[in-house]
Every structure is written in structure tokens, then in C-alpha cells.
Amino acid sequence: MNILSHEICNEIDQWTAKFPKDKKQSAVLAALHIVQNHNDGWLRRELLDAVADYLEIPKMAVYEVASFYSMFDLKETGKYKINVCTNISCLLRGSEGVVKHFEKRLGISLGETTPDGKFTLREVECLAACVNAPVCQVLCKGKGDYQVDLTPEKIDTLLEGLK
Amino acid sequence: MADIEIDIDGKKIKTQAGKMLIQVADENDIYIPRFCYHKKLTVAANCRMCLVEVEKAPKTLPACATPVNDGMKVFTQSTKTLESQRAVMEFLLINHPLDCPICDQGGQCELQDFSLGYGKDNSSYNEEKRAVVNDDFGPLIATEMTRCIQCTRCVRFGKEILGVQEIGATGRGEHMQIGTYVKHTVTHEMSGNIIDLCPVGALLSKPFLYKARAWELKAYHSIASHDGVGSHLSVHTRRGEVMRVTARENETINETWISDRDRYSYEGLNQDRLTQPCIKDETGEWREVTWPVALNFVANALEKVKAAHGANQIGALISPNSTLEEAYLIKRLWRHLESSQINYNLRQTDPRLTVVPGLNIPIAEIENQQTIVLVGSHLRNDQPILAHLVRKAALKGAKVHVIDMIKHPYHFDLASETIVKPSEFVAAIREGQAQDLLLHSLIIMGENALNHPDASIIQSLLNKFATDTQSIFAQLPEGANAVGCYQVSAPAERNHLPMKAYLLHGIEPEYDVANPDQLQQNLLSADMVIAVTPFVSENLKKVAKVLLPCAAFTETSGTFMNLAGEQHSFSGCVAPKGEARPGWKIYRVLGNLLDVPAFDFESSEDILKSLDHQERQQVSSPDVHSRLQYVGATGQSSAVMPHVNQLERITAWPDCRSDSLVRRARALNQRAVETRFEAVHIHAETANKLQLIDGQAVQIKQDQAHVSSEIAINNQVPIGAVFIAGGTTLAAQLGNAAGYIEIIKC
Numbered sequence: 001m002n003i004l005s006h007e008i009c010n011e012i013d014q015w016t017a018k019f020p021k022d023k024k025q026s027a028v029l030a031a032l033h034i035v036q037n038h039n040d041g042w043l044r045r046e047l048l049d050a051v052a053d054y055l056e057i058p059k060m061a062v063y064e065v066a067s068f069y070s071m072f073d074l075k076e077t078g079k080y081k082i083n084v085c086t087n088i089s090c091l092l093r094g095s096e097g098v099v100k101h102f103e104k105r106l107g108i109s110l111g112e113t114t115p116d117g118k119f120t121l122r123e124v125e126c127l128a129a130c131v132n133a134p135v136c137q138v139l140c141k142g143k144g145d146y147q148v149d150l151t152p153e154k155i156d157t158l159l160e161g162l163k
Numbered sequence: 164m165a166d167i168e169i170d171i172d173g174k175k176i177k178t179q180a181g182k183m184l185i186q187v188a189d190e191n192d193i194y195i196p197r198f199c200y201h202k203k204l205t206v207a208a209n210c211r212m213c214l215v216e217v218e219k220a221p222k223t224l225p226a227c228a229t230p231v232n233d234g235m236k237v238f239t240q241s242t243k244t245l246e247s248q249r250a251v252m253e254f255l256l257i258n259h260p261l262d263c264p265i266c267d268q269g270g271q272c273e274l275q276d277f278s279l280g281y282g283k284d285n286s287s288y289n290e291e292k293r294a295v296v297n298d299d300f301g302p303l304i305a306t307e308m309t310r311c312i313q314c315t316r317c318v319r320f321g322k323e324i325l326g327v328q329e330i331g332a333t334g335r336g337e338h339m340q341i342g343t344y345v346k347h348t349v350t351h352e353m354s355g356n357i358i359d360l361c362p363v364g365a366l367l368s369k370p371f372l373y374k375a376r377a378w379e380l381k382a383y384h385s386i387a388s389h390d391g392v393g394s395h396l397s398v399h400t401r402r403g404e405v406m407r408v409t410a411r412e413n414e415t416i417n418e419t420w421i422s423d424r425d426r427y428s429y430e431g432l433n434q435d436r437l438t439q440p441c442i443k444d445e446t447g448e449w450r451e452v453t454w455p456v457a458l459n460f461v462a463n464a465l466e467k468v469k470a471a472h473g474a475n476q477i478g479a480l481i482s483p484n485s486t487l488e489e490a491y492l493i494k495r496l497w498r499h500l501e502s503s504q505i506n507y508n509l510r511q512t513d514p515r516l517t518v519v520p521g522l523n524i525p526i527a528e529i530e531n532q533q534t535i536v537l538v539g540s541h542l543r544n545d546q547p548i549l550a551h552l553v554r555k556a557a558l559k560g561a562k563v564h565v566i567d568m569i570k571h572p573y574h575f576d577l578a579s580e581t582i583v584k585p586s587e588f589v590a591a592i593r594e595g596q597a598q599d600l601l602l603h604s605l606i607i608m609g610e611n612a613l614n615h616p617d618a619s620i621i622q623s624l625l626n627k628f629a630t631d632t633q634s635i636f637a638q639l640p641e642g643a644n645a646v647g648c649y650q651v652s653a654p655a656e657r658n659h660l661p662m663k664a665y666l667l668h669g670i671e672p673e674y675d676v677a678n679p680d681q682l683q684q685n686l687l688s689a690d691m692v693i694a695v696t697p698f699v700s701e702n703l704k705k706v707a708k709v710l711l712p713c714a715a716f717t718e719t720s721g722t723f724m725n726l727a728g729e730q731h732s733f734s735g736c737v738a739p740k741g742e743a744r745p746g747w748k749i750y751r752v753l754g755n756l757l758d759v760p761a762f763d764f765e766s767s768e769d770i771l772k773s774l775d776h777q778e779r780q781q782v783s784s785p786d787v788h789s790r791l792q793y794v795g796a797t798g799q800s801s802a803v804m805p806h807v808n809q810l811e812r813i814t815a816w817p818d819c820r821s822d823s824l825v826r827r828a829r830a831l832n833q834r835a836v837e838t839r840f841e842a843v844h845i846h847a848e849t850a851n852k853l854q855l856i857d858g859q860a861v862q863i864k865q866d867q868a869h870v871s872s873e874i875a876i877n878n879q880v881p882i883g884a885v886f887i888a889g890g891t892t893l894a895a896q897l898g899n900a901a902g903y904i905e906i907i908k909c
């Protein structure tokens with residue numbers, strides 16, 4: 001049974017149309033993004049299987065891709081995913097303090113989700129915005145913004161705004 | 164490809180452009196260490212163990228991914244090369260546990276060997292090693308994934324050779340892990356080869372786990388004894404005990420692979436062995452006797468039956484896994500007794516059929532076919548290596564057509580697939596494909612077709628069709644030596660009526676025949692039943708009067724002829740258990756007692772030599788095929804009309820139930836539990852119509868037999884048909900494999 005909605009399938013079809021008929025596998029990244037955004041921001045096993053079936057590729061090929069990229073979440077996440085960069089530029093500009101402040105405010109550690117299911121906090125590698133380090137990215141349903149030149153005050157305002 | 168000359172370690176080598184450096188080195192016996200490279204798999208170049216110095220290249224290059232060029236100068240022993248190898252070894256060992264003392268791979272581990280040969284004695288890494296959660300691949304393959312060095316051989320093997328991606332690499336960097344991701348049993352019929360492929364102790368044989376160390380084992384050459392491929396095996400023994408079986412390379416047959424059945428069947432060798440000749444006395448008690456007593460008893464009994472009832476009342480039912488020597492001696496004995504009753508096609512249901520077994524092309528030629536037609540052939544189950552070659556052909560663009568009575572999962576694309584009930588099978592073949600589509604094809608008549616009640620009609624139809632289309636017609640019955648049995652003992656007039664005396668050679672009457680019920684009756688009413696068998700069972704004790712223990716697979720020397728007609732002789736690897744004797748010795752002595760002339764064979768080689776002077780049935784000569792009468796147009800179907808409630812029975816023997824040895828192989832049978840081979844398989848629609856659900860307990864009725872079983876919904880079975888696996892407890896209680904079944908709700 002196909003658990004992908006009509007809407008999702010249509011969106012995926014737009015991507016498969018860009019590739020030769022026997023190369024549907026090329027659309028796997030796009031398909032996973034689409035499915036994740038439509039499904040609470042994370043990918044249940046059944047969804048991975050459904051993508052594999054829809055693209056007519058082995059399930060393993062989908063597992064490999066989905067587990068490789070950190071943009072795909074294979075465990076339930078909060079509504080907002082806060083990705084704090086801890087790579088070199090941000091580290092030099094105080095990302096450790098940024099992480100600490102987030103942890104204090106949210107009452108969770110890196111990699112965890114708040115009990116109310118609202119926020120997931122984690123560290124990521126360079127977000128390619130080093131000029132404005134320290135940086136984080138806040139994602140909701142696949143959409144979101146970079147928050148730059150972070151300070152404790154900015155973080156407080158940011159979290160207020162997300163309530 | 165242009166001829167070029169390169170220089171490896173000062174040695175001038177002529178070769179062809181386009182080859183990889185490691186290939187050229189291998190061909191010239193220059194060894195370059197490697198983990199990820201395997202000649203049968205695509206190049207991954209991820210382990211970097213094969214780095215070598217090449218003149219004018221700024222860095223050392225991976226030999227497995229560097230094509231050779233004219234004038235190339237390579238140094239496999241230079242300081243630069245050795246330094247690279249040491250560095251790579253150090254990296255590979257960063258996360259590898261140092262548990263060699265308890266690792267089964269210890270002593271046969273490439274990592275261990277290379278560490279010694281090419282590594283350093285210390286490491287700059289002091290931090291913690293990574294460990295991963297272990298996986299579970301099921302009863303055949305043991306895993307210890309922390310030992311994995313991520314060479315991806317197993318992953319590529321799955322994708323490229325098996326055609327199923329059950330194993331993959333998930334995660335990234337430090338977190339990358341090889342596994343099934345979603346825990347499940349690896350079910351492919353050739354999955355065990357990943358054990359041979361894995362360079363470290365991450366993938367191991369589960370039945371062999373912690374049983375022996377590599378250096379305690381002796382390796383013997385042998386030939387696989389379950390299908391007609393003649394796969395080459397390496398049998399590893401310790402103190403007269405077979406400990407494991409692995410693949411032995413033979414490029415023109417099994418390449419570097421073997422089927423799981425061939426790898427794991429040895430597990431049955433220690434079960435239910437008959438170790439002493441026994442005779443049943445008048446009170447029905449079994450008495451152990453010496454060989455002379457037993458054989459004299461048998462000789463007398465045979466002569467008595469012959470005198471009282473005539474020689475054709477003496478029948479031999481022999482396993483198609485019997486060696487050529489055994490089959491030949493039995494034939495000679497029977498000729499001497501003047502009986503023509505020898506049968507080895509025991510699963511056949513059409514008495515009009517004479518199977519002419521054989522592929523009629525070399526095995527390695529399968530992959531070069533353009534068109535292949537599989538008629539009633541579950542090739543993946545019956546002849547896994549041949550299925551692998553058909554897959555190779557398909558990958559090269561061959562069109563594969565399938566006509567069958569049950570839908571099998573294939574690991575390649577089909578050009579067409581027709582699945583019909585047995586009663587519609589002949590018609591489906593008659594209609595078939597347009598002739599011009601199938602010009603010059605390979606037409607394979609498999610076990611399911613050969614065991615069809617109208618097999619003789621199918622055979623003649625296909626034979627004519629093959630002639631018309633200039634195709635090759637192959638008949639692939641069961642057994643490791645079907646061709647050999649045919650050559651020395653082509654069936655004359657077979658009598659399916661009850662006989663007064665039976666010889667059962669290597670078979671179990673309830674499992675190995677098309678109609679267990681009928682044979683059971685015949686055996687019980689016979690005056691004399693002699694069972695020559697490595698294994699004893701309650702049923703054999705019930706039906707037989709004499710039990711003679713014969714050597715099992717790996718215990719006897721002998722010869723198998725594979726389906727391509729190649730003759731492979733092998734010697735025994737271990738001594739037979741207890742008082743058991745090689746089959747040929749038993750018949751030799753029996754022959755002497757019966758005064759068969761010129762019967763003093765000293766060895767199986769002796770027998771083979773004498774066989775060379777005999778006239779054998781030729782398998783592939785065209786006149787054999789033209790002798791097959793064309794009855795396709797007129798042949799009368801043997802089918803009777805079913806009653807309304809009856810379903811057509813389809814029976815095929817799954818690989819773990821196909822002979823007495825595999826039936827006792829624990830791990831193989833355990834893995835197959837998921838296939839529910841003891842259940843009654845029907846299509847969901849059939850179930851709907853009969854208001855049955857999956858797992859429901861039912862009574863099934865065929866002729867006189869009433870048996871309880873359970874329903875398994877299986878949409879591979881055509882609507883209106885029932886699939887019952889052969890060689891099972893369920894099938895053993897029933898009659899004809901091709902009859903009609905009634906399902907009654909309990």
C-alpha cells in the first residue's frame with residue numbers, strides 16, 4: 001500500500017521527470033526531502049520503504065542515502081530543529097557559549113528534544129556562513145533561516161519568537 | 164586491446180591496455196596486498212591497501228584502480244610503496260578490535276596476515292576504538308560488525324552477483340556501518356559466499372563458529388553433491404570430522420561461488436547415522452550383524468525372490484545423487500539378475516516420460532545466450548549456480564522468458580512471464596511465444612516441468628520447438644549425477660506396479676518420491692526391502708528388512724557427471740562412520756556373492772576404467788532427441804477432471820528438503836522456517852473463496868489421505884492451485900505429487 005499522499009507523489013514526479021526513465025534513483029534526495037517535509041520533519045522506516053517502492057529501487061539504496069545525510073532525520077524530532085554550527089570559525093567566535101546557552105534555556109543537551117516536542121537541538125558542521133559566525137539554523141517543516149552573529153540575547157529573542 | 168609492455172619490479176611484462184595494474188600483477192604472480200579488490204566484483208578502491216609506486220606519479224597509486232599504460236614502471240617493493248602500505252595498515256587497525264584470539268578468522272585473516280607482512284608493530288593512535296551494534300543475518304552467517312573494515316566486498320557482492328541489496332553501508336564517516344539496517348534474515352540461496360569474501364572476521368559461518376581453528380584443519384577437494392552443476396568444493400576436516408565446506412575456484416563452472424546448500428549440507432553428516440548392518444528378525448526386532456552375514460542374507464533373499472516371482476519383481480530405486488560407480492555396479496548387478504527395474508527419476512509423475520538429462524552446452528556458455536526460456540524451472544532453488552549464470556546473461560541483455568506453475572522471485576528482469584495452473588500448463592507451452600522471438604535460444608525444462616503429469620508431452624513439444632527454432636533443449640532433473648545415472652542405466656521398461664523386492668539406495672521413501680503413500684504401501688507389502696543408506700529413520704526401520712550403512716557425501720570416492728556432461732571424480736575426505744562402507748564396495752561384494760562375472764574391482768578408479776570400455780547412453784547426440792517421439796500434438800493428457808471443491812496440487816522440493824543429507828542440515832532448515840514449507844500454500848483469492856485465513860488449521864484430503872496442516876497465503880501460487888513442498892512431513896503423508904487436493908476447515 002502506498003502511504004505517500006497524492007500531493008507528495010506529484011511533487012516527486014516533477015523530480016523524476018528530470019531524469020531518464022530508468023534512472024529514477026537520481027530523484028531519491030529530492031523525494032526524501034519532500035516526504036520529510038510533509039511528515040512532521042522526520043522519516044519513519046515505512047516512509048523510507050515507501051520512497052523505495054515509489055522509485056522502484058532497493059530499500060537498502062534509500063536507507064544508505066537517508067542515513068548518510070544529516071539533513072534527514074530518522075528519529076522523531078521537535079517541531080523546530082535548531083542546528084548550531086560548531087565548526088572551526090564558529091568555534092573561534094564562541095559557539096561553545098552558544099551551545100551552552102541553548103542547552104540552559106531549553107533544558108536539554110545536544111542531540112535531544114524538549115519534552116513538549118517543540119525543539120530539537122544539535123550541532124552541525126560548517127553552515128557556510130562563517131563571515132557571520134557564530135551561526136545556527138532553525139528549521140521547521142524543511143523551511144527556515146540562518147540566525148547569525150549569535151549572542152545570548154539574540155538567542156533569547158529567537159526562542160521567544162518561536163513559542 | 165592494444166598490446167603494451169610494462170615493467171613491474173624490473174620484470175618486463177607484455178599485456179593489454181585497459182587492464183588494471185593489480186590484474187596484470189596477479190596474472191604474473193606478483194602479489195600486491197588488497198582488501199576491497201576482488202576479481203569478480205567491481206572496483207571500489209576504498210581500502211588503499213594496494214597502493215604502489217609508479218614512476219612519474221607524484222604519489223603511490225591504488226593498483227586495483229590504475230589502468231596499465233605502455234612503458235609504465237611499477238615498484239611493488241620500493242620504500243615508498245612499503246611506507247604507504249604501513250600507513251594504510253595503521254589506519255585500518257585504528258578501529259579494528261584486537262580480538263584475534265577469539266576470532267574465528269584468526270589464522271586465515273587477510274588483515275592479520277597483512278598486518279604481519281606489511282604493517283608496523285605499533286600505532287600512533289591511543290584514543291578509543293569505535294564499536295558498533297552487531298547485526299543478525301540469520302542462522303547461516305554470524306556477524307561481528309565491529310571487526311568490519313568496510314571494504315564493501317559483501318555489499319558489492321549483494322548488488323552485483325546476488326542481485327539483491329540486502330546488505331548496505333549506512334551512516335557516514337566514523338558512523339558508517341555495514342549491515343541489513345532493518346534486521347532480517349539474509350535469504351538468498353548463495354548468501355554464504357560473503358563469508359569467503361569477507362577479508363576479516365566480520366562475516367563468519369554460524370554453524371562453524373568456535374568449532375575449530377583454521378590451522379587445525381585439513382582441506383580436501385570435493386564435488387558438490389546436491390545439484391547437477393558439479394561445483395568444486397574445499398572440504399575442511401579435523402580428526403576425521405568434516406568441520407566446514409567452502410568454495411573452490413573453477414572458472415568454467417562455479418567461478419568462485421557455491422550455493423548455500425552445498426556449503427551447509429555437511430551439518431547433516433552427524434545426524435541419524437546408520438553405523439552397523441542390521442537385519443530385522445521374524446519378531447520384527449532389529450539385530451546388528453556383520454557385513455558378511457548381512458550381504459549373504461541379501462544375496463540369498465534376492466535369489467529367492469527371483470526364483471519365486473521372476474527377476475522383474477526386483478526393483479531398485481536409487482538416488483540421483485549416487486555416484487557413477489554406484490549406479491554402474493547396481494546396473495551390472497541388476498543385469499546379472501535379469502531385472503530391468505532401476506529408477507532414479509523418482510519425483511516424476513508421468514510414467515511415459517524418459518528424461519534425457521543434460522544442458523547440452525558447457526555451463527560457462529549460459530551467460531552468452533541471447534534468449535533463455537525457463538519452462539517449469541525454479542532454477543534459483545534447483546541449480547543456484549546456473550541461475551546465477553542466467554542472471555549474468557540477462558544483465559548482458561539476454562531475454563529471459565518464463566512459463567511456470569508457480570511464480571518464483573527472479574533477481575533479473577524477465578522478458579515475459581506466464582504462470583498457469585498445472586492443468587493449463589501444456590496449453591500455455593503450446594501457445595508459447597512466437598517462433599521468431601525464440602530463434603537460437605536455450606530452452607530449459609526444469610524439475611517442475613519434468614515432474615508434471617504430462618511431462619512426456621511437454622518434452623516432445625519443447626523438443627520439436629527447439630528443432631524448429633534451432634535452439635538448444637536442456638532437461639535439468641534433480642540430483643548431482645542425473646546424467647551419470649542416465650548414461651550407465653537408461654531406464655528401460657519401468658514398472659510402477661508393486662514389486663516383491665526393493666533396493667533403496669540413498670533415498671528415503673517418504674520424502675524422495677512423487678507418491679510417498681503408494682510407495683509406502685508397496686514397500687510394506689513387499690517380501691524384501693533392502694535399504695542402503697547413510698541415515699536411518701523410523702520409517703526406514705518400518706519398511707526395510709535389511710539396513711546396510713553406506714558412506715555419505717565426503718566419505719566415499721566416486722564420480723559425478725554434471726549437467727554439461729563433464730565427469731568429476733573425487734576422493735573421500737574422511738572415513739565413513741562406524742561400519743559404514745562406500746557404496747561401490749557394498750555392491751562389489753554383493754556382486755561377488757551373486758557370482759557376477761568380471762566384478763573384482765579394487766577401487767572406484769577401477770570401476771571407472773571398466774566403465775570407459777562400456778557403451779554409455781549418449782546424452783547430447785542429436786539422434787537421442789530425434790528418437791523422442793513427437794506426441795505433442797496428439798498426446799493424451801493424463802489429467803482427470805477435478806471435483807468442484809478440489810484444487811490442483813503443485814509440488815516442488817525446496818533446496819533444504821531435496822535429499823536425505825540436506826534434510827538433516829540444521830541451519831539450512833532453520834533458515835527456511837520463514838518460508839513455511841510445512842504449510843499448505845494458496846493464493847489470497849483462493850483463500851477468500853474458501854473463506855480461509857493465513858495460519859488457519861485445516862484438514863487436507865487427497866485420495867485416501869487425510870492430513871492436518873495450516874494455511875499459508877502465498878500469491879506466487881496460481882488461483883485454484885495448492886502448493887505443497889516436497890520432502891516435508893506434510894508431503895510424506897500424501898499421495899501423488901500431482902493430484903487434486905481438497906481443503907476442509909477444522
Ligand code: SF4
Binds near residue numbers: 311313317365
Ligand atoms: S563485513 Fe567484511 S566484506 Fe563486508 S564490508 Fe566489512 S570487512 Fe568488507
Ligand code: FES
Binds near residue numbers: 090128133
Ligand atoms: S564554521 Fe560555522 S558556518 Fe562555517
Ligand code: FES
Binds near residue numbers: 199210211226
Ligand atoms: S584493493 Fe585497491 S584500494 Fe582496496
